[in-house]
Amino acid sequence: MQISDAESIVMDALWGRSPLSAEEIVALTADAQGWQEATVKTLLNRLLTKKAIAAERDGRRYLYRPLVPRSDYVDAESTSLLDRLFGGRVAPLVAHFSEQRKLTKKDIAELKRLIAEIDDGE
């Protein structure tokens, strides 16, 4: 099962720190998203049934923690995008951003450093 966009906001909170109570998750997300508490509760429940998070009892309430690592999620999303749009490879995506003039000098510098590093390590 798939983590939806809204659910991923909740996951973000838990990837940032865990375990968290529902209340804490609400505090971290609701305002920024314009959500009611009830919305967060729903999302927590859906994530539970999807086995994307787990809940452990802590007295009267539950504490939630991610079961899916952020890197798995990031990887699935990124790979899916690359496969759908760029033949599964990274370079064409970089090329696209370059063509769209969406690369700042900083981006380019960072990429250069990164490539050098990778190339070095390999």
Add this chain to the structure above:
Amino acid sequence: MQISDAESIVMDALWGRSPLSAEEIVALTADAQGWQEATVKTLLNRLLTKKAIAAERDGRRYLYRPLVPRSDYVDAESTSLLDRLFGGRVAPLVAHFSEQRKLTKKDIAELKRLIAEIDDGE
């Protein structure tokens, strides 16, 4: 309005060549996707109401063409992913794939060439 995943398959056909008749689009997509003709018809209709494509009469049938350029779609999708997962920047995505050992030597070579090229042009 948003082009959905299934709709983007139809768009792909049209981005590849256009204008195309519904029949041609069915030929290009249905088998690969395991779709019935009816499904393609529905998707064409939804794309029409979304103004993502246009239809021009050609005798008894219509010929369809994209109104949304592929680069616009690619850009929207990519930017959304980068914003959601990588702070809106390309380098962290490349870093992620590197960490996941998902970069082949060819990818790295290609990236290096690309960066050099960009760096040169700027």
Add this chain to the structure above:
DNA sequence: GCATTTCGTTTACATCCGTAATCGATGATC
């Protein structure tokens, strides 16, 4: 001209998703 095929249009329907409100149980208060 009538039956048949062919298109596009309309309708269908289950699921997912975003967004919440309500309900029921459990714990806290007076």
Add this chain to the structure above:
DNA sequence: GATCATCGATTACGGATGTAAACGAAATGC
């Protein structure tokens, strides 16, 4: 102990999506 607050679970509901069948008009074959 009765009442109030809290928390998770259940129910709600409209819109988007995937997937398609049914319908109706127009063209084609005899």
